[in-house]
Amino acid sequence: MGMQDMMDKASYERLEKDVAKVKDDISDLAEQITDALNTIAGSARKQARSGYKQARASVDQAVDDLSDRGNAMLNAAQDAAMSAEESLEDVIAERPLATVGLALGLGFLIGMTWRR
DSSP states (O other): OHHHHHHHHHHHHHHHHHHHHHHHHHHHHHHHHHHHHHHHHHHHHHHHHHHHHHHHHHHHHHHHHHHHHHHHHHHHHHHHHHHHHHHHHHHHHHOHHHHHHHHHHHHHHHHHHHHO
């Protein structure tokens, strides 16, 4: 019985060593998984920041483009209004009597329309 107890004790000690080694391996694996997840999270964070910066730059560019187009349209409208004003001034200067007659005729038509 002494020999069997020694064998059982030796087997038990080997089993304890094996279990301790498995625990260490699991601990190491858990650390590796944690490191990998942190690396993935950091990469995802960087990509998200990069995507946000690109989207913001695109929006800023679009706003700038719209602003430039709006300014160009406003300038074109102002130029057209000034051109029309200058043309009207030229017509009035060239034919003052015809302009007064036209104004009186339009006033008469508008007055008749409102009267009804």
